[in-house]
Amino acid sequence: MASGGPSESPPGEASPPAPEKSYKQWERFSAWVQAICIVTFDLELGQALEAVFPSTAKLSEEDKTNICYLAFPDSNSGCMGDTQFHFRYRHIPHDHASPSTSHSKYNASASVAALSNRNYLYGYVYFRQVKDPSLPRGYFQKSVIVLSKYPFVNFFLTVCRMIAPEFFDNGSLSIEAAIHEIDHWPEPVTGEIVSLPLLGTVLQAQIPGDISLGNASILQSICSTAVIPCVHLNNxxxxxxxxxxxxxxxxxxxxxxxxxxxxxxxxxxxxxxxxxxxxxxxxxxxxxxxxxxxxxxxxxxxxxxxxxxxxxxxxxxxxxxxxxxxxxxxxxxxxxxxxxxxxxxxxxxxxxxxxxxxxxxxxxxxxxxxxxxxxxxxxxxxxxxxxxxxxxxxxxxxxxxxxxxxxxxxxxxxxxxxxxxxxxxxxxxxxxxxxxxxxxxxxxxxxxxxxxxxxxxxxxxxxxxxxxxxxxxxxxxxxxxxxxDLRRWVADKQEVEVVDMLIKIRCKLDKCKSQNVRLSDNVHRQLQRRMEEIVCTLPEDLRSVLEIKPS
CATH class of the missing domain: 3.40.50.11500 (DENN domain, C-terminal lobe)
Structure with a gap:
């Protein structure tokens, strides 16, 4: 079959791979959700963790204990039928490393009310309690919990409300389908309406950008009925x-x-x-x-x-x-x-x-x-x-x-x-x-x-x-x-002072990058030129040590 036809053009093009191919499995899932948990009532153990999706999700024993205790109403005798709520608890990250790229990028532009905090987890719960004479206690009691670092209360309660009934009706295959769909969602971004497919429905959500004193009117513009209104706000x-x-x-x-x-x-x-x-x-x-x-x-x-x-x-x-x-x-x-x-x-x-x-x-x-x-x-x-x-x-x-x-x-x-x-x-x-x-x-x-x-x-x-x-x-x-004009500045400077200036400029640029400080591309290019200009004044051996070559 000859390449280059309409149906064969994508494979034949020398274009970069599709965005989803550049992600590891569950990387985009974890950009939104830590895990989806099922908690049930066990006659011997009480509230017990039945399943965690995906199976690779990392939860400590302390996490599991907290989730089990918080997954059911304290006094559930009055909570017949379906109940939705959310909780928040202290969470110790397992890797003790810096936050993931997606969370850091999101936090750099998010409004204060919707910031991700890796030291806390939010649990969004859908609890069902119904009479069932076939069970020893006469009741069916189970919770579906969506765990996330984000305080998107309105959004994740909606997600949980879509996933849980499907699970209760069709079992774990529905959650497997949901987590695979979430793993294809774009990373959380602020200010844009994103379309998020989930179990036959396309959710449209908008995460607010910087709600500061200068642009607080965004509160009104984000509350649109065409999207999940105000992902982090409630009634x-x-x-x-x-x-x-x-x-x-x-x-x-x-x-x-x-x-x-x-x-x-x-x-x-x-x-x-x-x-x-x-x-x-x-x-x-x-x-x-x-x-x-x-x-x-x-x-x-x-x-x-x-x-x-x-x-x-x-x-x-x-x-x-x-x-x-x-x-x-x-x-x-x-x-x-x-x-x-x-x-x-x-x-x-x-x-x-x-x-x-x-x-x-x-x-x-x-x-x-x-x-x-x-x-x-x-x-x-x-x-x-x-x-x-x-x-x-x-x-x-x-x-x-x-x-x-x-x-x-x-x-x-x-x-x-x-x-x-x-x-x-x-x-x-x-x-x-x-x-x-x-x-x-x-x-x-x-x-x-x-x-x-x-x-x-x-x-x-x-x-x-x-x-x-x-x-x-x-x-x-x-x-x-x-x-x-750094060329004039170096005229009466010792080599050690020139090297010190180069190192300081490089350190400042690295610091801006690591701390997500917004420096314009033009300033960045200008600084590169300034470094190239003054490195010409240094001996060749110093240039190689500094790994800066004039263009």
């Missing part, structure tokens, strides 16, 4: 519908990193509420600990139930009635509606800000007029976004004043460091550039900022901004170096 109004009057109080508690426990009758309710709390201060990242579903078997159980010391900055979701006694010393308790408990927010906290009644009235009117929950959630999300922006803009503005002036950046000296953040100097700036410029909410903003300074959220925000500023200064210094 905010549904979660807070029983505590609408306390929305602003809860926002303050989360903002300043106060310990909060959510008590509910089902893991579905408590895990959704914890996730709603964590994301209510977006675009600011919540830097405290959070456990959407926490049980008495958790390794941190003793630490969190101690009465001899204050609880750490953490948000816990619990369902076991035992916690109503062991955590009664916690300062802030949210009880969600259930037969035995009266719903409400139990706290002695005095808010710093006066309550904004406008949003409460707007949401209550929506309830009276049967406004769709999606619209209610969008209204609430926008209100919280604007409130967080009003709080953060003065901090961002002050932080920008700590950046050294461009004229102080020399191509021949190390890049300068940002000026230190001085709390009192920031407080003094509030009179002229405080939140009053962007919001009508009154109150003790200064007191709220002072509490915020003591929280992990401030430390996380400041470290992120300082890192970004240092990277910017490094780039500016390299740009200045790329435009400098």
């Amino acid at each position: 905010l109004f549904s979660c807070f519908s029983n505590c609408i009057y306390h929305i602003q109080l809860l926002w303050e508690l989360v903002l300043i990193g106060e310990p909060i426990v959510v008590m509910a009758s089902s893991p579905e309710t408590c895990s959704q509420m914890v996730h709603a709390l964590v994301t209510m201060i977006m675009p600011l990242i919540y830097c405290g600990e959070h456990r959407p579903y926490f049980t008495i078997h958790d390794t941190e159980f003793k630490e969190y139930t101690k009465t001899t010391q204050p609880p750490p900055p953490i948000i816990l979701g619990v369902t076991n009635p035992f916690f109503s006694k062991t955590l009664q010393h916690w300062p802030h308790i949210i009880k969600l509606p259930e037969p035995a408990n009266k719903a409400g927010v139990y706290t002695q906290y005095e808010p710093f800000l006066l309550k904004d009644k406008t949003i409460v009235k707007k949401l209550l009117k929506g309830v009276q007029t049967n406004r769709p929950e999606e619209v209610q959630s969008a209204l609430l999300r926008r209100h919280l976004l604007e409130l967080t922006q009003s709080f953060m803009i003065p901090l961002e503005r002050y932080m920008s004043t700590l950046m050294p002036l461009h004229k102080n950046i020399s191509p021949y000296k190390a890049a300068p460091s940002p000026w230190p953040f001085r709390h009192e100097a920031f407080i003094a700036s509030l009179d002229k550039s405080g939140p009053q410029l962007t919001t009508g909410i009154k109150g003790n903003w200064e007191g709220l900022y002072r509490r915020f300074f003591r929280s992990p959220n401030f430390i996380g925000w400041y470290n992120t901004r300082q890192k970004a500023m240092n990277e910017k200064l490094q780039v500016l210094q390299l740009e200045a170096l790329s435009e400098a």
Whole structure:
């Protein structure tokens, strides 16, 4: 058969192999999912791991124990039928190496609310409990768990909702089919709509890019019905519908990193509420600990139930009635509606800000007029976004004043460091550039900022901004170096100084590459030329040692 015909053209072309051929088996699967687990109830062992897909997935014994305990509702007598929820637990990576390329690349461009953290795993659970007289206990109890490093709650609960019923109806072959399809998905990318085939359906999902103060409006654009809306966000109004009057109080508690426990009758309710709390201060990242579903078997159980010391900055979701006694010393308790408990927010906290009644009235009117929950959630999300922006803009503005002036950046000296953040100097700036410029909410903003300074959220925000500023200064210094006249500079320099300059330029370029610092191709090419220019001034033996040859 002659080559070159229409059906034979691809093999005949000298083109690179198809992208999927350049990946190892399960490499793209692991870019999205750590493993898919099946947990069942064993009469002798209790909750036991029945299967792991793919079979090559690496899970430690501690991982397996955590997954088994978290895979079933604490008190599943009331969870008949199908229940979905998610959990999060500490995970020790097996290789102790740096994160995979796909995770590093994704994190470099992802929004703070959707970052991958290799030290934690999320479990997305589909639990089924139905009566079955043929079984010893009279019930069929089994869970399908999708494990991932990503907090894509909306997305992975959808994936699990597609996989689990197929498994219950058709057995493990359906999961084998699913994992092979996932292994052909493109790597997670931000800002683009990706099509992801799964069991006869094509999912369309969009992972948000950088949701910062400058482009927070992306929150509205990503919530499209054509895709899985907001892969990392849930139905905010549904979660807070029983505590609408306390929305602003809860926002303050989360903002300043106060310990909060959510008590509910089902893991579905408590895990959704914890996730709603964590994301209510977006675009600011919540830097405290959070456990959407926490049980008495958790390794941190003793630490969190101690009465001899204050609880750490953490948000816990619990369902076991035992916690109503062991955590009664916690300062802030949210009880969600259930037969035995009266719903409400139990706290002695005095808010710093006066309550904004406008949003409460707007949401209550929506309830009276049967406004769709999606619209209610969008209204609430926008209100919280604007409130967080009003709080953060003065901090961002002050932080920008700590950046050294461009004229102080020399191509021949190390890049300068940002000026230190001085709390009192920031407080003094509030009179002229405080939140009053962007919001009508009154109150003790200064007191709220002072509490915020003591929280992990401030430390996380400041470290992120300082890192970004240092990277910017490094780039500016390299740009200045790329435009400098190094031939004139070397004229009166010793060989050792010239070699030192070459090594420094090379190290800076390597550092930019390893830390995913965005350096333009033009600057990179210019720096290569600068190195070639000054290497000509060195003896041949030094050139060979430095492995730089002038073009």
